Amino acid sequence: MEGDEIMAKTIEEKQYLVRFRCDTKSHLEVKDENVCLTSCPDKDCTIFCPADVYKWEGDRMHVGFEGCHECGSCRIGCPYDNIKWEYPKGGHGIVFRLA
Amino acid sequence: MGDRFDVIVVGAGPAGTSCAYTAAKSGLNVLLIERGEYPGSKNVMGGILYRKQMEEIIPEFWKEAPLERPVVEQRFWFMDRESMVTSSYKGLEWGREPYNNFTVLRAKFDQWFASKAVEQGALLINETVVTECIVEDGRVVGVRTDRPDGDVYADVVVLADGVNSLLGKSLGFHKEWKPDEVALTVMEVMNLPKKTINERFNVEDNQGVSIEIFGDSTQGLLGTAFLYTNKDSLNIGVGTTLSGMIKKKLKPYHLLEYVKTHPMVKPYLEGGETAEYLAHLIPEGGYKSVPRLVGDGVVIVGDAAQFVNAIHREGSNMAMSSGKMAAEAIVRAKEIGDFTERTLDHYRKELYRSFVGKDLKKYKDVTHTFEDHPQYMADYIPMLNKAANKFFTVDGSPKKQKQSDIIKGFTKDKGKITVARDLIRAWKVMK
Numbered sequence: 001m002e003g004d005e006i007m008a009k010t011i012e013e014k015q016y017l018v019r020f021r022c023d024t025k026s027h028l029e030v031k032d033e034n035v036c037l038t039s040c041p042d043k044d045c046t047i048f049c050p051a052d053v054y055k056w057e058g059d060r061m062h063v064g065f066e067g068c069h070e071c072g073s074c075r076i077g078c079p080y081d082n083i084k085w086e087y088p089k090g091g092h093g094i095v096f097r098l099a
Numbered sequence: 100m101g102d103r104f105d106v107i108v109v110g111a112g113p114a115g116t117s118c119a120y121t122a123a124k125s126g127l128n129v130l131l132i133e134r135g136e137y138p139g140s141k142n143v144m145g146g147i148l149y150r151k152q153m154e155e156i157i158p159e160f161w162k163e164a165p166l167e168r169p170v171v172e173q174r175f176w177f178m179d180r181e182s183m184v185t186s187s188y189k190g191l192e193w194g195r196e197p198y199n200n201f202t203v204l205r206a207k208f209d210q211w212f213a214s215k216a217v218e219q220g221a222l223l224i225n226e227t228v229v230t231e232c233i234v235e236d237g238r239v240v241g242v243r244t245d246r247p248d249g250d251v252y253a254d255v256v257v258l259a260d261g262v263n264s265l266l267g268k269s270l271g272f273h274k275e276w277k278p279d280e281v282a283l284t285v286m287e288v289m290n291l292p293k294k295t296i297n298e299r300f301n302v303e304d305n306q307g308v309s310i311e312i313f314g315d316s317t318q319g320l321l322g323t324a325f326l327y328t329n330k331d332s333l334n335i336g337v338g339t340t341l342s343g344m345i346k347k348k349l350k351p352y353h354l355l356e357y358v359k360t361h362p363m364v365k366p367y368l369e370g371g372e373t374a375e376y377l378a379h380l381i382p383e384g385g386y387k388s389v390p391r392l393v394g395d396g397v398v399i400v401g402d403a404a405q406f407v408n409a410i411h412r413e414g415s416n417m418a419m420s421s422g423k424m425a426a427e428a429i430v431r432a433k434e435i436g437d438f439t440e441r442t443l444d445h446y447r448k449e450l451y452r453s454f455v456g457k458d459l460k461k462y463k464d465v466t467h468t469f470e471d472h473p474q475y476m477a478d479y480i481p482m483l484n485k486a487a488n489k490f491f492t493v494d495g496s497p498k499k500q501k502q503s504d505i506i507k508g509f510t511k512d513k514g515k516i517t518v519a520r521d522l523i524r525a526w527k528v529m530k
Binding site for chain 2: 006007009013018042047048051071075076086087088089090091093094095097099
């Protein structure tokens with residue numbers, strides 16, 4: 001149906017509308033990759049992250065920091081406190097233009 | 100930067116800017132540090148700005164500030180899968196001076212507000228992250244930034260660094276928030292012609308509507324969805340406790356799509372074009388989650404201090420009042436030349452005497468109670484809808500019979516005692 005595209009249904013479509021000024025260095029870091037692999041079967045961060053930053057690649061966690069909204073959910077929600085979370089360098093990261 | 104200031108405020112949101120504005124206006128030398136490209140670029144809010152607390156900082160701000168619409172109608176929807184029970188208040192007096200509240204777009208508003216603090220003499224520095232507080236002998240004496248030679252010193256540092264408040268945490272003022280102390284909220288700004296908005300929401304050009312949506316909008320989780328009218332766009336969003344989202348294994352943007360396509364919501368959005376997608380945490384731990392507020396040479400304000408009244412979706416106003424009260428305490432401290440915790444504690448005392456402290460206290464058990472007892476969202480809202488359906492469906496059965504059936508319906512599944520207990524519990528935490 002026409003019009004559905006501009007309703008930004010998928011997360012990719014939503015993220016496409018957001019402005020990011022990416023740093024070359026990640027402000028997010030998995031502290032111990034082994035914890036994700038061996039201790040964390042549910043990998044909740046791959047579900048609740050509102051920007052799909054975390055993607056499990058079978059044996060390791062891919063962290064797409066470039067699309068991060070800097071909300072802090074992953075740091076608080078990781079059951080193993082396994083995410084090192086900092087703010088991106090001044091002026092970098094997400095740039096909200098509207099709300 | 101290398102200089103020395105009376106006050107350094109970290110974060111140019113409503114709390115920080117209110118503090119910087121008030122302190123600068125009183126003649127203090129103020130540095131306001133913002134990590135974003137501009138104030139507002141990291142900030143998200145459903146969109147309601149309250150007139151009263153803003154006016155106490157800048158009288159008649161509405162004549163100049165970039166606002167969207169004054170809200171003249173507040174609607175509340177108690178929604179089930181394909182029905183809703185609603186209640187609302189519309190008052191045209193809210194559309195005239197002095198107004199009650201306004202919808203705003205924060206990126207615009209925060210820039211304007213910060214520019215007003217600059218007019219009062221505050222120095223605003225953007226694109227700068229404060230990495231830590233500089234502490235000497237247990238006293239905060241300045242901040243370290245991510246700029247070269249980025250140490251700056253001041254008599255008092257105000258932490259207005261938002262919900263995550265890494266600085267408050269690093270000072271030991273609070274521990275890491277727990278997933279039930281924050282609400283993960285996602286929203287979209289959707290462009291829609293002004294005329295369409297006016298027709299759909301039954302308002303005129305300079306009148307706005309706020310809709311809070313409970314029940315199926317969060318699939319029974321503790322939280323709400325909201326739909327607010329801007330001039331020529333809508334803010335549609337949904338948030339639940341992070342703990343609820345994790346437990347139910349919900350993707351926040353799927354929940355947002357669920358709300359957007361819900362048959363009660365969808366007709367309002369038809370033809371809208373998404374312009375931006377935003378995610379943010381709201382501090383919703385309430386009274387019991389408020390961290391230590393004052394130390395030697397340091398105070399905490401706004402979201403960083405968990406100043407949000409989730410029941411009345413108030414936060415920006417608490418942020419502003421707390422920023423202003425912090426500034427007043429700092430001005431007082433400056434007069435007597437003492438910036439110890441004992442003197443700055445004036446801020447904490449005033450805050451707890453004000454509506455901020457009193458409202459937080461009134462609802463101190465609400466979040467935890469509703470989180471621990473999901474039946475209010477998950478069971479009672481559907482029951483309310485069923486009751487309304489039964490009562491208003493003309494099916495030939497006498498009204499007295501209907502009333503009796505409705506009451507039986509309420510108590511059948513749970514038993515009278517459970518229902519009574521639930522009602523009493525809800526009354527107790529809300530009263």
